[in-house]
Amino acid sequence: MREVAIIGVGMTPVTEHWSSGLRELAAESLHAALQDGAAGRPDALYVANAYGALSSSQAHLGALVADFSGLTGIEASTIESGDASGGAALRAGYLAVASGAADVVAVVGVEKSADAIGAAQTESRSVSLDADYEAIHGLTLTAQAALLMRRYMYEHGVEIGAFEGFSINAHANGKRNPRAMYRNAMRAGAFAKAPMVADPVNLFDSAPDADGAATVILAPLERALDMVARPIVIAGSAAATDTLALHDRPDPLFLSAVARSTQLALGQAQATPDDVRLFELHDAFTILTALSLEAAGFAERGKGWQWASDDIALNGRLPISTFGGLKSRGNPAGATGVYQAAEAVLQLRGEAGENQVSAATQGSQTALIQSVGGLGSSVFTHVLRGFESYQSGRR
Amino acid sequence: MSHSTKPVEMAKERFAFAGTGEIYSFTTVQAAPESFMAHAPYVVALVKLDEGRLITAQITDIDPDDPPQIGERVEMVTRKLTTEGERGMIVYGYKFRKVLPPHTV
Numbered sequence: 001m002r003e004v005a006i007i008g009v010g011m012t013p014v015t016e017h018w019s020s021g022l023r024e025l026a027a028e029s030l031h032a033a034l035q036d037g038a039a040g041r042p043d044a045l046y047v048a049n050a051y052g053a054l055s056s057s058q059a060h061l062g063a064l065v066a067d068f069s070g071l072t073g074i075e076a077s078t079i080e081s082g083d084a085s086g087g088a089a090l091r092a093g094y095l096a097v098a099s100g101a102a103d104v105v106a107v108v109g110v111e112k113s114a115d116a117i118g119a120a121q122t123e124s125r126s127v128s129l130d131a132d133y134e135a136i137h138g139l140t141l142t143a144q145a146a147l148l149m150r151r152y153m154y155e156h157g158v159e160i161g162a163f164e165g166f167s168i169n170a171h172a173n174g175k176r177n178p179r180a181m182y183r184n185a186m187r188a189g190a191f192a193k194a195p196m197v198a199d200p201v202n203l204f205d206s207a208p209d210a211d212g213a214a215t216v217i218l219a220p221l222e223r224a225l226d227m228v229a230r231p232i233v234i235a236g237s238a239a240a241t242d243t244l245a246l247h248d249r250p251d252p253l254f255l256s257a258v259a260r261s262t263q264l265a266l267g268q269a270q271a272t273p274d275d276v277r278l279f280e281l282h283d284a285f286t287i288l289t290a291l292s293l294e295a296a297g298f299a300e301r302g303k304g305w306q307w308a309s310d311d312i313a314l315n316g317r318l319p320i321s322t323f324g325g326l327k328s329r330g331n332p333a334g335a336t337g338v339y340q341a342a343e344a345v346l347q348l349r350g351e352a353g354e355n356q357v358s359a360a361t362q363g364s365q366t367a368l369i370q371s372v373g374g375l376g377s378s379v380f381t382h383v384l385r386g387f388e389s390y391q392s393g394r395r
Numbered sequence: 396m397s398h399s400t401k402p403v404e405m406a407k408e409r410f411a412f413a414g415t416g417e418i419y420s421f422t423t424v425q426a427a428p429e430s431f432m433a434h435a436p437y438v439v440a441l442v443k444l445d446e447g448r449l450i451t452a453q454i455t456d457i458d459p460d461d462p463p464q465i466g467e468r469v470e471m472v473t474r475k476l477t478t479e480g481e482r483g484m485i486v487y488g489y490k491f492r493k494v495l496p497p498h499t500v
Contacts, residue, residue, distance in 0.1 A: 119427060122428040138439055138476075194421070196422045197426045247449035
């Protein structure tokens with residue numbers, strides 16, 4: 001297997017893009033990333049998308065995006081794994097370059113949520129649940145999160161206000177990010193009073209569905225060094241699954257695919273949780289943040305909520321959601337995993353502007369990014385490292 | 396990586412259950428998908444069956460503002476779940492309700 005680097009990134013703002021469709025958004029981010037990576041025509045294109053077939057009546061995005069972007073003829077396909085589609089496409093691209101099957105690969109994530117609104121949007125999101133045993137009972141992604149959150153609060157004796165710090169942190173960081181959807185600061189104490197979506201999950205707890213596209217360009221590390229000044233190394237890449245239906249899990253409060261993919265990715269990178277300088281996790285709901293921190297090895301069982309403090313701020317012990325995360329930057333579903341990769345690259349290059357985590361460019365220069373489908377049914381975890389630190393094996 | 400050649404078995408097996416259990420967790424859905432809009436708000440729960448497995452189902456025959464609590468006993472009933480298509484074909488299935496008190500004569 002060859003070593004793989006990210007040489008270019010591109011992102012559109014995350015918002016409701018009423019005047020752009022899937023193809024326009026994808027092409028905009030793709031061209032920005034090719035320019036950023038000083039790259040020409042890629043060998044292959046992987047397009048991550050979760051809900052286009054329902055929201056926009058458009059599947060077959062590999063050919064569509066290749067054609068519209070001026071790449072007609074190249075290998076291209078759509079990658080779908082629910083809200084983890086972005087991480088899945090990144091892994092597909094990584095494997096293609098690592099194997100030697102392709103040299104330069106474009107990984108595009110794109111989602112147009114706003115083509116369907118309200119109940120229709122909720123309906124389209126429910127296809128990533130178990131249709132016969134969950135969605136048929138009116139269960140939604142948000143309701144799944146609510147079931148876990150209520151049980152968590154019951155078992156660990158935690159009040160709803162304990163989760164507030166996760167949303168406050170996301171909005172504090174998103175406020176500085178010009179690409180973020182909701183750039184408003186969140187007032188302490190407002191969280192517990194927000195309108196319910198599916199109790200105990202409220203409006204200030206759940207990430208907004210949004211439109212957006214992000215692209216990363218991958219190349220073999222050896223070649224990347226000749227192409228760009230600061231290649232970012234994919235030091236670890238791993239995936240794992242858990243049961244699709246929540247009710248089939250022996251222990252619903254333990255996200256086993258988060259645990260497994262994190263261990264595998266960190267293992268490949270020869271890193272430990274202590275080496276991680278920032279963690280872009282899947283904060284679609286605050287309970288997912290708490291459970292991910294526990295399963296990934298940053299907190300003991302039942303104590304993930306204790307990170308909801310200054311410890312996760314840009315200058316904290318473990319910065320998370322550094323550009324606002326899903327909560328404030330917005331959740332463009334299938335594109336979200338690619339946004340995480342692009343944002344982590346900016347952090348490790350030292351190009352994150354007002355969102356810069358100063359520790360990201362020092363020491364181990366290690367970022368952990370995690371793309372989650374459903375409530376942990378599909379999990380793709382990657383370890384990214386700055387080249388200097390990767391080469392010297394620094395911790 | 397090492398590979399085990401142990402045969403792989405199907406994970407799921409069918410089993411009959413008595414239809415009784417207790418609430419493991421529950422939520423009241425306010426923002427419903429299109430096909431459940433007419434029923435909102437409604438309560439969905441994870442029910443821990445007496446046989447030990449969890450099952451997803453709506454809790455019926457209650458005031459959504461007064462849902463059963465974690466640990467409360469529930470029993471299965473057959474109800475309309477939703478309708479499908481323009482002709483409104485009814486989909487029947489299982490829901491759960493609070494266990495009714497025994498009849499007094």
